[in-house]
Amino acid sequence: MAEKRKFRWVGTRPIRHDGVDKVTGRANFGADLAFADMLWGRVLRSPHAHAKIRRIDVSKALALPGVKAVATAADLPDLPPVESGGLEGGANFRDLSRNVLAREKALYHGHAVAAVAATSEALAEQALDLIEVDYEPLPPVLSIDGAIATGAPVLHADLVTRGADANLPNVASRIVFTRGDADAAFARADVVVERTFRTQTVHQGYIEPHAVVARTNADGQSVVWCCTQGPFMVRAYCAAVLGLELSQLKVIPSEIGGGFGGKTTVYVEPLAVLLSRKAGRPVKIVMSREEVFRATGPAGAATVHVKFGANRDGKLVAGAARMWYEAGAFPGSPVQAGAMTVLAPYALEHFSIEGFDVVVNKPKTAAYRAPGAPQAAFAVESLLDELAQKLGVDPIELRLANAAREGTQAPYGPRFKKIGMIETLEAARAHPHYAAKLGPNQGRGVAVGFWFNGGMSSSAELHLTEEGTAVVASGNPDIGGSRASLAILAAEELGIDVAKVRPVVGDTESVGYTDMTGGSRVTFATGMAVIEAARDVVRQLRERAAKLWECDPAQVAFHEGRCVPAEGSGLAKEPLSVADIARKMGATGGPISGQAQLTARGAGPGFATHLCDVEVDPETGRVDVIRYTAVQDAGRAIHPSYVEGQMQGGVSQGVGWALHEEYVFDAQGVLENPGFLDYRMPVASDLPMIDTVVVEVPNPSHPYGVRGVGETPIVPPLAAVANAVAHATGVRMDALPISPPRLLAALERGAA
Amino acid sequence: MIHVVIPSGLRKLTGGAEHVELVAKDVRGAVAALDARFPGFAEALGARFAVAVDGEILQDAWHEPLPAGSELHFLPALSGGA
Numbered sequence: 001m002a003e004k005r006k007f008r009w010v011g012t013r014p015i016r017h018d019g020v021d022k023v024t025g026r027a028n029f030g031a032d033l034a035f036a037d038m039l040w041g042r043v044l045r046s047p048h049a050h051a052k053i054r055r056i057d058v059s060k061a062l063a064l065p066g067v068k069a070v071a072t073a074a075d076l077p078d079l080p081p082v083e084s085g086g087l088e089g090g091a092n093f094r095d096l097s098r099n100v101l102a103r104e105k106a107l108y109h110g111h112a113v114a115a116v117a118a119t120s121e122a123l124a125e126q127a128l129d130l131i132e133v134d135y136e137p138l139p140p141v142l143s144i145d146g147a148i149a150t151g152a153p154v155l156h157a158d159l160v161t162r163g164a165d166a167n168l169p170n171v172a173s174r175i176v177f178t179r180g181d182a183d184a185a186f187a188r189a190d191v192v193v194e195r196t197f198r199t200q201t202v203h204q205g206y207i208e209p210h211a212v213v214a215r216t217n218a219d220g221q222s223v224v225w226c227c228t229q230g231p232f233m234v235r236a237y238c239a240a241v242l243g244l245e246l247s248q249l250k251v252i253p254s255e256i257g258g259g260f261g262g263k264t265t266v267y268v269e270p271l272a273v274l275l276s277r278k279a280g281r282p283v284k285i286v287m288s289r290e291e292v293f294r295a296t297g298p299a300g301a302a303t304v305h306v307k308f309g310a311n312r313d314g315k316l317v318a319g320a321a322r323m324w325y326e327a328g329a330f331p332g333s334p335v336q337a338g339a340m341t342v343l344a345p346y347a348l349e350h351f352s353i354e355g356f357d358v359v360v361n362k363p364k365t366a367a368y369r370a371p372g373a374p375q376a377a378f379a380v381e382s383l384l385d386e387l388a389q390k391l392g393v394d395p396i397e398l399r400l401a402n403a404a405r406e407g408t409q410a411p412y413g414p415r416f417k418k419i420g421m422i423e424t425l426e427a428a429r430a431h432p433h434y435a436a437k438l439g440p441n442q443g444r445g446v447a448v449g450f451w452f453n454g455g456m457s458s459s460a461e462l463h464l465t466e467e468g469t470a471v472v473a474s475g476n477p478d479i480g481g482s483r484a485s486l487a488i489l490a491a492e493e494l495g496i497d498v499a500k501v502r503p504v505v506g507d508t509e510s511v512g513y514t515d516m517t518g519g520s521r522v523t524f525a526t527g528m529a530v531i532e533a534a535r536d537v538v539r540q541l542r543e544r545a546a547k548l549w550e551c552d553p554a555q556v557a558f559h560e561g562r563c564v565p566a567e568g569s570g571l572a573k574e575p576l577s578v579a580d581i582a583r584k585m586g587a588t589g590g591p592i593s594g595q596a597q598l599t600a601r602g603a604g605p606g607f608a609t610h611l612c613d614v615e616v617d618p619e620t621g622r623v624d625v626i627r628y629t630a631v632q633d634a635g636r637a638i639h640p641s642y643v644e645g646q647m648q649g650g651v652s653q654g655v656g657w658a659l660h661e662e663y664v665f666d667a668q669g670v671l672e673n674p675g676f677l678d679y680r681m682p683v684a685s686d687l688p689m690i691d692t693v694v695v696e697v698p699n700p701s702h703p704y705g706v707r708g709v710g711e712t713p714i715v716p717p718l719a720a721v722a723n724a725v726a727h728a729t730g731v732r733m734d735a736l737p738i739s740p741p742r743l744l745a746a747l748e749r750g751a752a
Numbered sequence: 753m754i755h756v757v758i759p760s761g762l763r764k765l766t767g768g769a770e771h772v773e774l775v776a777k778d779v780r781g782a783v784a785a786l787d788a789r790f791p792g793f794a795e796a797l798g799a800r801f802a803v804a805v806d807g808e809i810l811q812d813a814w815h816e817p818l819p820a821g822s823e824l825h826f827l828p829a830l831s832g833g834a
Contacts (some may be wrong), residue, residue, distance in 0.1 A: 163761045175828065176760040336828040413757055413825030414804035456811065602808055701808070 008560070009491045010704060013641045014498050016484040018255065027255045030211030030227030031286045038213065039068055039117040041275050041285035042124035043268065044131050045295060046106030046113050049140035049361040049669025050153065053106060053113065053133060060130040061116055066123040069278035070131070071115045071271060073103040077243040091265065093240040095330040099364050100241055100270050106135065107155060107329035108361050109670045110294030112267070117275035117283045140361040140669035141170060144303050144324045147358045155329065155359045172331030172357040175339050177411050180350035185318035189309025193387045194320075196305045197379035198735040199718070200662035201326065203298040204368050205653070205681045208257025209289060210296065214272035215282035221248050222273045227256045229263040229477060230516030235508045241270040242277075249273070252507040253477045260653070261367030264518050267296055293674035297366025298663065300326030300333050302375035304342070306383045314393045316402045319343050319351040323376065328364035333357045334372030337452075340412040341715075342376035344450045345399070345421055345607065347408045361669050367518065369650060370451040370711035374657060374718050378736065381447035381719030386732060395446040395723070396429045396609070420633025420697035421448070421607040427695050428609040433629040442615045442626065443728025449608045449715025453708035454519025455600035459512025460529035462490055462537050464592040468579025469500040472533075474526050475514030477505055480649075480710055481642030482522045486530045488638050489704070493534030495561020496578050512597050520708025523638055524699075525600035531703055536594030544581045544588040549573050602701020606712035608632035610651070612720035616728045621744030623659055623725055629691040630716075635699040635707030644692040647713040651690045654717025656682045660737050755823045756782060762797065762826075765790045779803055780814040782824055802827040 021027040058070040081094040097103075102111045114131050118124035139153045146152060147170040155170055162173040186192055212226040222244075228234050231251040239246050256263065268285040276283040287296070302325045309318035321342045327333035339355035388395040403421045410416055428434060428446070438444060463471045472490045476482055483503035491498035514526065538558045545563035546553040555569035561578055565571035585592050613627040630647045637643040660680040664672045673679045698705025718736060725743065726732045731750040733743065756772045763770060774789070776782035787794035802811045804825040810816055811829060818824060 174761075178760045340828070412827055413759070414807040414809065414823075414827075417807055452809065455809075599811075601810060 007492060008495070009488045009498050010636065010638050011640060012488070013639060014484060014488070016481050017487065017503055018478060018483055022255070029208055029257050030254045032254065033213045033225050034284065035213070035215065035282040038282040038284050039119060039275070039279055040121045040124045041115055041117045041268070041272055041283045042121070042128055043112045043271065043285070043291070044114040044116070044128045046102060046109060046111040048106055048135055048137045049109040049142070050138040050155070051106045052136040052138065053102060053104060054136055055134040056114060057132040058114060060132070061127040064123065064127050064130060066119040067116060067127045068119070068281060069117040069275045070127070071101070071274045071278065072113070073098070073101040075274060076101060076241060078103070079240065091237060092332070096237060096265070097241045099330060100266065108363050110291070110363065111329065112295060115271040115275060117279050142361060142665055142669050144301065144326060144358050144360070147360050148324070155361065159331070159359065168356070170359045172327060172359055175336050175355045177339060177353040178351065179411065182318045182320055182350045182352040185350035186307070186309040189317050190312045191387065191390060192307065192309045193383055193390060194305065194307035195383055195386070195734055196303060197382060199302050199375045199378060199657065200736060201298050201301045201362060202657050202661040202663070203293060203679065204258070204260035204262040205656070206258030206260060206262055209287040209292045210263070210267055211286040212269045212272045213282055213284045214276040216276045216280065221250060222276060224249060224251045224269060224273060225254055226251065226269050227254045227263065229256065229259040229479065229518050231477070231508050232475060232513055233264065233516050234266055234269050237266045238270045238273050241266070242274055250507060250509050253505060256477045256479055259479055259517070260369050261371060261518060262296060264367050264516055265297065289676065290674040293679065294671055295363055297328065297364050299368035299371065300328055300365040302326065302338070304376060304379035306379045308383055308387055310387055310391065312391065314391050314398045314401050316346060316348055317350065319346070319348045321353045321376070321379070323355040324358050325355065325372065325375065326360050326362065326365065327357050328362045329359060330364045331357055331359055333365055334367070336372070338372030338376040341373040341450050342380055343411045345404055345448050346402045347404050348411065351411060353411060362665070369653065369714040373449065373451055373715045374654065377447065377449050377715045378718035378722065381716065382722050382732065382734065385445065385719070385723040385726065396425055399448055400425050416605065418697060418700050419605055419607060420695055423695045423697050424607050424609040424631045424633055427693050428611055428629070428631045431611065431629055431631070431693060433611050433627060433691065438613065439615070441618060441728055442613060443724045443726065445612045445720040445723030445727065447610050447716035447719035447723060449610070449712050451520065451606050451712040451715060453524065453603040453606050453711070454521040455525050455603040456515035456519060456521055457599045458514050458526040458529040459597040460526060460533045460595065461511065462530065462533040462594040464537060464578070464582050464585070466582055466585065468496065468577065468582035469502070470494060470496065472501055472503045472530055473506045473511050474503070474530065475506050475511040476517040476522045476526050479517050480646055481639060482517070482526070485523045485638045485642060486527060489527050489530045490534050493531055493538065494578055520606065520710040521600070521603065524603055524702060524706045524708050527638065527706060528600050528702065529596040529598050532596030532598065533594040536596060537592055540592045540594070541578060541581050544585060544592070545576050547588045548576065548584065602699065604635050604699030604701060604707040606633060606707050606709060608712045608716055610716040610720040612717065612724045614721060614724040614728055616725060616743070618747060621740035621742070621747060623738055623743065625655055625687060625721065627688055629693065630713055631693040631695060632709065632712055633695045633697045633707060634709045635702065636696055636705035637694050638704070638706060640694060643694055643709050646710045647692045648690040650713025651717050652682055652687060654714045655687065655721060658718045658721035658736055658738060660739065662737050753820060754782065754818045756786065757823065757825045759826050762793065765793050765796060776818055778814070778818055779816045779824070782818060797826060800829040802829050
């Protein structure tokens with residue numbers, strides 16, 4: 001239950017503890033570690049997007065002086081097709097193993113085929129050229145339409161379509177959500193709108209490429225230093241892929257230069273471990289930017305057909321969505337989440353949703369901020385804008401008339417508890433931005449976004465020093481300012497200055513099991529563990545005060561950082577601060593530490609409403625975002641700067657999906673733009689100041705009311721931008737990105 | 753007695769029924785009861801799924817107690833990005 005209380009630190013903006021090191025270049029990221037006897041690893045990658053691997057001969061590479069080890073899939077156990085157990089879960093280790101090193105087939109251009117460790121980078125590179133691979137090229141499957149067509153080349157001969165009555169080519173699963181009678185409701189509707197929307201493959205674009213150093217000790221344990229969103233995930237996945245026990249691996253996370261979901265799996269980490277175990281020396285592998293683009297997991301392209309039926313007053317009576325999401329080379333697109341989120345912001349009695357997980361000869365997709373939701377929201381929010389135009393209704397009013405609220409049954413089943421959808425819409429409507437005048441060739445778009453937010457498992461420890469300061473240890477790499485948020489929570493509970501709390505990120509042997517930094521869960525779930533650990537410390541502080549006062553702990557209360565006589569206790573004692581008690585802890589029972597481990601329940605869903613103004617150059621088709629306001633329900637903003645930062649970052653990336661970014665493949669499946677020069681992400685000069693409005697509708701399941709905030713803000717921008725373009729030009733763009741040539745062509749078609 | 757809402761994709765196993773009442777003390781018991789009544793239900797559900805008990809979404813919650821009168825939904829397992 002969210003507690004009503006006056007906060008001292010929650011809602012303030014202390015400088016992040018890792019900030020100085022990061023802005024001065026002192027912080028250690030994945031590629032910064034080196035050992036004197038270290039080898040360099042390099043990866044041989046498939047030149048074909050789809051090919052059988054008949055034979056791999058590494059003998060010439062091994063014979064090259066300076067080459068210390070070579071690895072192929074033959075060095076890995078051939079795992080059964082079962083999903084992982086354990087706490088991290090979720091991965092099909094047979095597929096993961098085959099993505100780490102191709103076995104029977106290369107399934108995308110850039111697919112890892114072999115790895116080499118040598119005494120220098122140049123030698124390792126030279127050795128790659130000496131590895132002979134006998135390929136039998138096969139026709140590549142490069143689009144959803146190409147994959148599901150009758151007679152399409154098949155990526156996996158043993159693929160069975162889960163959830164379908166009959167096998168569909170290259171479709172790994174089909175998911176369905178229905179309620180009521182959508183067909184009958186559409187027949188009764190005054191207005192019906194429908195359209196097919198397409199998004200392209202896009203990358204998270206984290207600044208830091210994947211990097212790892214692995215060193216195997218004499219006792220057989222391999223220590224892994226890497227940049228990852230989840231050290232416990234790296235330990236579990238490497239152990240599975242390599243056939244090791246968890247105790248044979250220790251993972252130490254470095255600082256991380258962005259992840260956004262892209263660092264929730266392994267690529268080069270098991271290779272470095274394998275090579276270090278073979279060579280008996282530390283091995284370092286750092287991916288190039290080109291490798292990151294060609295061989296790590298982007299968000300897949302999607303085709304989403306949406307249909308709405310409404311009454312003349314704007315009340316939605318029926319909805320339908322059919323969705324096809326590219327998974328890349330192995331099953332597992334986020335189409336399930338797409339199908340669950342696609343209609344979630346709206347109360348609908350009658351709907352049908354059908355989703356398909358489609359494999360294609362492209363890199364296996366990975367999570368990317370609210371995985372599956374941006375593609376879905378682009379379709380729904382664009383079509384709602386079209387409906388509002390058709391009905392002559394204000395787009396915010398249309399959404400308010402149909403908004404999900406507490407008690408609304410979500411399309412995926414359960415009823416929402418307290419949510420902030422309506423509050424974000426009302427705040428957007430009341431914002432000066434919404435009433436601001438637009439100039440020529442300018443347009444304004446509105447869009448809404450939803451994300452579930454995650455809970456999952458976290459551990460935390462809080463150690464009190466003998467001077468009354470505190471150390472908070474958790475297992476989540478700090479991506480978005482979580483150290484500062486966790487320190488604030490500890491300071492709030494202990495009633496001490498936040499500057500006196502040092503937050504540290506532990507490794508897999510120094511902190512209890514903790515799920516990944518992902519799912520917008522760290523401030524919510526790990527924060528909950530920190531609150532519990534701090535309350536454990538407070539309990540001990542009261543016990544120590546009771547010892548000093550020679551009374552029962554029940555007679556001691558804890559208030560604003562001090563032990564005081566409880567009301568009605570009859571005690572007349574001077575308050576004892578945390579520092580007072582800490583200084584005497586040796587004499588009152590020894591060290592004081594608190595700990596907590598939990599699987600967090602009740603992650604409150606996140607909703608956002610975005611307003612976007614664009615100006616279109618009708619002669620070139622160039623779109624400039626000239627004003628942007630993001631409104632989001634954060635439940636309770638623990639550190640408002642980092643909530644706002646998440647909102648601004650999500651908008652920036654969403655604008656990239658909308659206007660600039662796409663993987664461009666040639667007919668053979670070779671990525672033609674594997675670098676930031678040709679893969680255009682928005683930079684600071686492309687964007688206006690992104691205004692933020694943090695709405696706080698406390699999550700009733702969290703003691704402070706926290707909701708996750710990291711993912712929701714990437715959901716609305718695709719449609720917010722596209723809707724703004726539609727209002728500026730009169731042309732509705734149903735395929736992203738809205739690049740100048742594409743928009744210019746559409747404008748010319750529209751004018752014709 | 754608890755109230756189970758059958759996911760759309762599994763209703764072919766329940767003869768189209770969307771709502772099922774049954775007695776189970778926890779999620780594991782509910783899956784077993786559904787599998788006994790609708791053979792193949794557990795296999796079709798798979799090993800990894802989430803549930804919502806009275807609106808609260810829980811992952812890997814085999815041992816989650818189901819108080820009398822509670823509402824149980826089965827959901828696909830989810831993973832996040834951030």
